[in-house]
Amino acid sequence: MSALPAAEPRRAIGLETRGMTKIFGSLVALEDCSIEVRPGTLHALLGENGAGKSTLVKCIMGFYQPTRGEVLINGAPAAIANPRDAHAHGIGMVYQHFTLVPSLTAAENLVISQAHPPAVIDWRKEKKALEAFLDRMPFKVPLDVPVSALSAGEKQKLEILKQLFLDQRFLILDEPTSVLTPGEADEVLGLLRGMTEAGELTILMISHKFREVTAYADDVTVLRRGRMVGSGKVSDLSVDAMSRMMIGDTKIRERAARQSFEAKPVVLELAGLFAEDEGGLPAVEGVNLKVHAGEIVGIAGVSGNGQSTLIEVLSGQREATDGRLFVDGEPYEPSRQHMAKFKVFGLPEEPLKNAAVPRMTVAENIAFRSFDQPPIASKWGFLSPRPMKKKARELIAAYRVKTPSTEEPIENLSGGNVQRAILARELSGEVEVLIVANPCFGLDFASVSEIRSQIMDQRNRGAAVLLVSEDLDEILELADRVAVMSGGRIDYVVPIAEAERNAIGKAMAGH
């Protein structure tokens, strides 16, 4: 608990790391990394997938003990053995995923988040204190409704408010805008920037979006392969200079061009599909959609409008309550057998959880779809490690998956690299139907252009592609037709030539 009276908020904190190094087995994830985050600034941390950004912030937060190196707070060495120590020093972290309890209200979430919540809660008193706190804050979030009823933007604001309520004056934000619309992202970053300028807060923000870095960050530090390769004032650096620091001389793949085709047959058909979410509430309500060979149909929508449930049904993770699926005019069940027979591949959301076995190795995970077929399986059904590793090595190189070896458990890879490994597995075979959900979520810009080109390649080869994405720019870049999902339904489908941002935005909002 802060020793200062609540009316006098703590001032922003300055933080440095010196010689921070973290070695996992034979892998040097972070090497001799010294960064300086000045008090009252918004500092961006840039780097490719696997560059060491998460490792650095986890060392600062005390989730990891660094192999070497130290953290200085306002110039003095600070002992941080665990996240509780970090909180006591005023350092808090906001994650990409939400950590709030959905069935509780915002007020309840804030009150129980305290290190020592009172055993018996005097709600009138707590509510008054919360209102006084919110009065001093630039964000407003409704206090009395369950968190599950808040929009993604409100939840993200509440996550940040929670840290401020706990009096954390150095906030680490891990890609804070990935679940927000561009408008919400500008609002949140603008308000945070206001607090840093007022000297009330210091922010270290992991980001892959140059637009946000140039618009809102004061300073930037760039990591490459675990080392600090540059830092400075954002106003002194061009986007080009920052991207060169990030990727060195790695070649970025040119965007694949769209080939035009004569009208092709329907390959994938969703007919009158209904499904419920995990709470048993209707989430997909009568979806009809056809995807032709050599076509990408993009499903746009604000998250929470049934897209996740739809993807779960299509990837066999959830049963539809009604409706049918067809591939090539034949009834299709999303089972392993049918996926192999009809050559259906895909990337669900949260691939580590939904498309990988976390403790199994990268090689085993990459071989997953082909392990019961020769040459990886012998005719007696035994796995042959050699062909499996060889195949894995080829795919790791082709998709630039950063892993110490084929034998590393896939859960040890950085988020972006898990995604690349799964996409390598799914895109490397002969694909007839491809179903992907937010394929570039959290990927660095070089990987984004690589993965989007791979999806376009599959389309150009004749695959029918269903792309569900919360990133409207991604849909406008890739899709041949744009569909909008709102309230569990798809009532708006237009060819890309007629797709117009405003009209799509209106359909997304349910108009």
Ligand SMILES: Nc1ncnc2c1ncn2[C@@H]1O[C@H](COP(=O)(O)OP(=O)(O)OP(=O)(O)O)[C@@H](O)[C@H]1O
């Ligand atoms: N617990 C762990 N055990 C072994 N290796 C790890 C562990 N955590 C991270 N690594 C490795 O450390 C390196 C840096 O990973 P890190 O997660 O810090 O990257 P990142 O820059 O945050 O990437 P991304 O943008 O994909 O999230 C990667 O090669 C990763 O595989």
